[in-house]
Amino acid sequence: MVALSKVRIYELAKETGLSNKEVLDRVSELGIEAKSHSSSVSEGDALRFRESLGKAAAEKEAAEKERQRREAEEYERAMTEAKPKERTASRILPPHLRKAAQSEETGESAAAPAARMRPPAQPFRPADSGSTSVGGQPTPAAPSAPAGETARPGGPPPRPAAPPPPARPGGAPPARPATPPAQQPAAAQSSPAAPAGDQARPAAGKPMDPSRAAAIARQGVVYRPGEKPPQQQQPTPPQQQPARPAQPAARGPQDGGARAPQQPGQPPMGTPGVATSGPPRPGQPTIPERMLRGKAVEPVRKVETKLPQEGSGKRSIPPPLKAAPKGGPSRPAGGPGRPGGPGRPGGGPAGPGRPAGAPAGPGRGKKGKKRRGDLSPQEQFEQNNRPRRGRRQKEAVKAAVEGPVDVVPGVTVNEFAKAIGVNAVDIVAVLFRMGEMVTVTQSMSNDLIELVAAEMDAEINFVDADDLLFADYDEVQDDPADLIDRPPVVTVMGHVDHGKTLLLDSIRNADVVSGEAGGITQHIGAYQVTRDGRKITFIDTPGHEAFTAMRARGASVTDVAILVVAADDGVKPQTVEAIDHIKAADVPLMVAVNKIDKENADPVKVRTQLTEYELIAEEFGGDTTMVNVSAKTGENLDELLDLILLQADVEETKANPNRDARGTVIEAHLDRGRGAVATVLVQNGTLRVGDNLVAGVASCKVRAMFDDVGERVTEAEPSKPVMVLGWSDVPDAGDEFRVVDDERTARDIAGDRATRARKEELANRPRLTLESLGDAVQEGQLTNLNLVVKGDVSGTVEAVAAEMDKLDLEGVRTRIVRKGVGAVTNDDVVLADASDAIIIAFNVRPEANARQTIEETGVDLRQYSIIYKAIEDIEAAVKGLLAPTFEEFTVGRAEVREVFKVPRAGFVFGSYVTEGTIKRNASVRVVRDSVVVADDTIGSLRRFKDDVAEVREGFECGIGLDKFQDIKVGDEFEVYEEREVARD
Numbered sequence: 001m002v003a004l005s006k007v008r009i010y011e012l013a014k015e016t017g018l019s020n021k022e023v024l025d026r027v028s029e030l031g032i033e034a035k036s037h038s039s040s041v042s043e044g045d046a047l048r049f050r051e052s053l054g055k056a057a058a059e060k061e062a063a064e065k066e067r068q069r070r071e072a073e074e075y076e077r078a079m080t081e082a083k084p085k086e087r088t089a090s091r092i093l094p095p096h097l098r099k100a101a102q103s104e105e106t107g108e109s110a111a112a113p114a115a116r117m118r119p120p121a122q123p124f125r126p127a128d129s130g131s132t133s134v135g136g137q138p139t140p141a142a143p144s145a146p147a148g149e150t151a152r153p154g155g156p157p158p159r160p161a162a163p164p165p166p167a168r169p170g171g172a173p174p175a176r177p178a179t180p181p182a183q184q185p186a187a188a189q190s191s192p193a194a195p196a197g198d199q200a201r202p203a204a205g206k207p208m209d210p211s212r213a214a215a216i217a218r219q220g221v222v223y224r225p226g227e228k229p230p231q232q233q234q235p236t237p238p239q240q241q242p243a244r245p246a247q248p249a250a251r252g253p254q255d256g257g258a259r260a261p262q263q264p265g266q267p268p269m270g271t272p273g274v275a276t277s278g279p280p281r282p283g284q285p286t287i288p289e290r291m292l293r294g295k296a297v298e299p300v301r302k303v304e305t306k307l308p309q310e311g312s313g314k315r316s317i318p319p320p321l322k323a324a325p326k327g328g329p330s331r332p333a334g335g336p337g338r339p340g341g342p343g344r345p346g347g348g349p350a351g352p353g354r355p356a357g358a359p360a361g362p363g364r365g366k367k368g369k370k371r372r373g374d375l376s377p378q379e380q381f382e383q384n385n386r387p388r389r390g391r392r393q394k395e396a397v398k399a400a401v402e403g404p405v406d407v408v409p410g411v412t413v414n415e416f417a418k419a420i421g422v423n424a425v426d427i428v429a430v431l432f433r434m435g436e437m438v439t440v441t442q443s444m445s446n447d448l449i450e451l452v453a454a455e456m457d458a459e460i461n462f463v464d465a466d467d468l469l470f471a472d473y474d475e476v477q478d479d480p481a482d483l484i485d486r487p488p489v490v491t492v493m494g495h496v497d498h499g500k501t502l503l504l505d506s507i508r509n510a511d512v513v514s515g516e517a518g519g520i521t522q523h524i525g526a527y528q529v530t531r532d533g534r535k536i537t538f539i540d541t542p543g544h545e546a547f548t549a550m551r552a553r554g555a556s557v558t559d560v561a562i563l564v565v566a567a568d569d570g571v572k573p574q575t576v577e578a579i580d581h582i583k584a585a586d587v588p589l590m591v592a593v594n595k596i597d598k599e600n601a602d603p604v605k606v607r608t609q610l611t612e613y614e615l616i617a618e619e620f621g622g623d624t625t626m627v628n629v630s631a632k633t634g635e636n637l638d639e640l641l642d643l644i645l646l647q648a649d650v651e652e653t654k655a656n657p658n659r660d661a662r663g664t665v666i667e668a669h670l671d672r673g674r675g676a677v678a679t680v681l682v683q684n685g686t687l688r689v690g691d692n693l694v695a696g697v698a699s700c701k702v703r704a705m706f707d708d709v710g711e712r713v714t715e716a717e718p719s720k721p722v723m724v725l726g727w728s729d730v731p732d733a734g735d736e737f738r739v740v741d742d743e744r745t746a747r748d749i750a751g752d753r754a755t756r757a758r759k760e761e762l763a764n765r766p767r768l769t770l771e772s773l774g775d776a777v778q779e780g781q782l783t784n785l786n787l788v789v790k791g792d793v794s795g796t797v798e799a800v801a802a803e804m805d806k807l808d809l810e811g812v813r814t815r816i817v818r819k820g821v822g823a824v825t826n827d828d829v830v831l832a833d834a835s836d837a838i839i840i841a842f843n844v845r846p847e848a849n850a851r852q853t854i855e856e857t858g859v860d861l862r863q864y865s866i867i868y869k870a871i872e873d874i875e876a877a878v879k880g881l882l883a884p885t886f887e888e889f890t891v892g893r894a895e896v897r898e899v900f901k902v903p904r905a906g907f908v909f910g911s912y913v914t915e916g917t918i919k920r921n922a923s924v925r926v927v928r929d930s931v932v933v934a935d936d937t938i939g940s941l942r943r944f945k946d947d948v949a950e951v952r953e954g955f956e957c958g959i960g961l962d963k964f965q966d967i968k969v970g971d972e973f974e975v976y977e978e979r980e981v982a983r984d
């Protein structure tokens with residue numbers, strides 16, 4: 001501490017990085033008298049002033065350090081424990097995606113990514129005011145100055161209360177030795193000497209991403225409001241370094257994690273070559289950045305190689321460097337692995353790059369070292385942040401899973417990403433480039449899945465969910481010894497009134513009359529008759545509609561199709577349709593030429609007509625069995641049955657009764673007394689009472705079974721139709737039923753299917769939107785326009801509701817199904833979905849879960865801030881004249897984590913991009929607690945010290961707004977743009 005009796009204002013300004021005016025204002029607030037920059041205050045007052053700045057920052061930093069330390073540990077542990085692929089997937093998930101992932105994974109794996117998102121071991125250092133840095137003379141760093149020497153730049157001695165070197169910048173005011181620019185490089189170098197551990201402990205107590213604020217602050221981009229950091233020097237922006245820092249090396253510190261602590265006397269911004277141990281520089285990717293870059297192809301390897309650095313600050317300290325080979329231009333030693341190294345040669349010729357002989361930091365990929373070494377930091381930064389195209393994209397988006405991947409149609413982006421071993425964010429990015437805005441929880445169409453797969457070189461097979469579910473069952477081949485003949489299953493089809501029903505009845509009645517079956521005939525959708533001791537199963541719903549409906553559901557139960565053609569009527573349109581369906585199903589066909597008892601019957605003509613459809617009777621030399629019958633008299637019905645059995649012999653209809661049953665629901669209905677009942681046809685295995693079934697979205701524990709004559713049975717062998725009781729719900733005809741292990745499994749599977757079915761239905765259901773209003777009105781489909789109105793204040797809501805009521809919409813009546821104050825809630829969306837309503841939101845936004853439901857349901861949410869605009873839109877929409885061909889799209893969201901005040905530049909809001917992309921000059925709304933509080937433009941966008949055009953999801957940035965400055969931590973920036981949309 002240097003005791004000074006008097007300190008001038010300008011000295012304090014220089015020391016703290018504030019402008020003279022700001023210092024004056026502050027001392028004035030503290031009741032200290034000072035008129036101008038040359039006024040002096042007592043050392044005691046100066047100390048009060050410094051403390052007023054540094055106290056809060058110091059406490060904050062301490063907390064931040066502790067948190068980051070924990071995160072760094074967690075990160076390392078996670079990286080060590082996690083399997084490569086898991087790491088790949090989770091690491092790069094931003095917080096809001098991590099949350100989704102957490103629901104699917106273990107708490108630990110979900111937590112790991114969180115830690116990974118922040119650069120570890122970065123104590124928060126309030127940015128230096130920049131007064132020195134901005135104008136900082138790019139003094140070449142003392143090339144090979146010994147660490148010790150460099151550590152203490154010759155600059156002015158630290159201020160009295162200066163904290164120990166490594167410690168807190170933002171901390172005590174005294175902490176800042178106002179190091180003259182020229183000496184700062186040396187100061188920075190001192191940092192390597194500091195215990196790596198210190199640095200490795202991330203700072204931060206900020207509940208919200210302190211590392212980000214720290215990173216930004218360290219870069220001298222922004223400052224904490226009201227907490228002017230003590231004279232913390234800014235790391236030199238790479239681009240200002242005389243000698244280009246070798247990027248890979250420059251990244252070392254970060255990668256390594258255990259950074260050399262930053263000395264109070266850190267090099268000022270602008271000082272070339274500084275930054276070795278300092279915060280990440282523009283060109284230096286933060287950990288999340290690196291993760292993103294490395295993710296898809298070799299994410300694990302990349303990170304793993306860096307990890308050692310991170311934690312190796314202590315275990316692999318390379319020997320101090322005298323001089324980097326080739327005078328390594330500013331290869332910042334800062335790597336954790338070289339705490340003792342002469343930190344940074346500020347670009348000096350003898351920059352202590354990698355210690356001689358020291359192995360290249362594991363964190364430096366070959367590529368980085370070779371290809372990026374010649375890039376300036378700025379170039380490298382741009383390369384890091386540019387949209388993934390070309391080589392980088394190619395690397396980044398390749399599927400990590402080799403070989404074909406089974407994909408169930410309708411998978412979400414998250415699920416698909418997991419399946420092919422990439423990060424969901426990559427898929428979102430790929431789709432974004434294709435012009436598709438999707439979120440990770442959204443389902444992908446098959447087309448999109450194929451496109452993404454092609455883009456990422458993933459080989460995929462579309463599979464049915466059930467195929468996967470019951471793959472084990474299906475893989476078990478029946479032992480031929482277990483196979484027995486099963487009754488053929490017959491379906492009757494033909495033109496209307498040609499006698500299908502009578503034929504079925506006659507066959508059955510003949511059978512009943514024959515006494516081969518007892519009990520009272522029950523129409524359960526199918527029945528069995530016996531002929532010469534062999535059974536035949538008839539589906540007793542005639543006509544090809546049922547046959548087709550079943551086929552449409554994937555059911556294939558028919559072994560033989562009987563085409564009924566009335567001999568007195570010949571081939572008719574539905575005869576032809578039936579032929580087509582039977583052929584399409586590739587089912588053996590027999591023709592029953594019916595009504596031969598009638599006088600005008602002409603069976604030969606029928607045969608002749610059928611030849612046109614490639615059905616040549618055997619007696620004509622063809623291979624189609626045709627029998628003349630009379631359903632009325634029963635003539636030749638026995639022959640028909642015999643021929644059916646013959647056909648079955650040819651087809652070899654066999655099954656294995658010694659396994660769990662599977663089959664098809666023939667029909668089902670809700671019975672008043674017995675609940676849901678379904679007739680099922682067992683196609684393989686044996687169904688027993690007590691079995692647990694799942695069919696479509698229904699599950700069943702078989703309570704009881706009845707056969708086609710009403711007899712209670714305890715089991716049903718192959719081809720036996722039985723009515724089953726015990727269903728949770730009414731399954732659909734054509735649903736396949738399977739036996740599963742237990743009731744819970746059955747319920748779960750059915751529930752999953754129901755959810756999936758609902759999603760599919762919603763995805764395919766045309767939603768009422770303002771764009772589709774006109775058409776709906778014109779088609780007479782819409783007479784009531786339901787609206788849900790939400791607003792920020794009740795006055796607005798009432799005004800909107802009143803205006804909507806007054807709308808003259810040409811016969812369409814508006815009906816406000818709900819109005820209220822506050823954010824659009826999930827329930828609002830559910831209500832809108834159920835009532836096919838459009839949501840009008842005035843200055844309010846949907847809550848997170850509501851947003852998700854909107855995505856899932858497709859409910860149209862319209863956000864307005866001007867009432868007449870809403871009225872105009874709805875009026876125009878009803879008239880089918882909705883003019884705007886532009887629609888507003890939210891392109892990104894960012895959460896404000898820190899607010900900084902930059903002298904002469906206003907406020908900068910340290911933010912984390914939670915979704916999409918934040919773009920400079922883009923329109924932005926400030927949303928606070930789901931309420932829009934401002935509409936503005938992004939005036940500045942920075943990554944560290946660099947102005948950038950855009951910042952993507954998962955990255956931190958500093959955002960400046962053109963007008964609105966009253967931003968609070970926790971506010972959300974909703975960046976939007978208007979895009980031309982195709983009108984239906």
Ligand SMILES: Nc1nc2c(ncn2[C@@H]2O[C@H](COP(=O)(O)OP(=O)(O)OP(=O)(O)O)[C@@H](O)[C@H]2O)c(=O)[nH]1
Binds near residue numbers: 497498500596597633
């Ligand atoms: N004479 C005679 N009449 C028959 C014969 N088969 C059916 N019919 C009569 O033809 C009419 C239609 O018979 P259905 O069995 O209802 O014909 P369908 O094909 O089931 O008719 P849809 O159910 O409307 O498609 C009835 O009046 C039957 O009595 C037959 O072999 N001889």
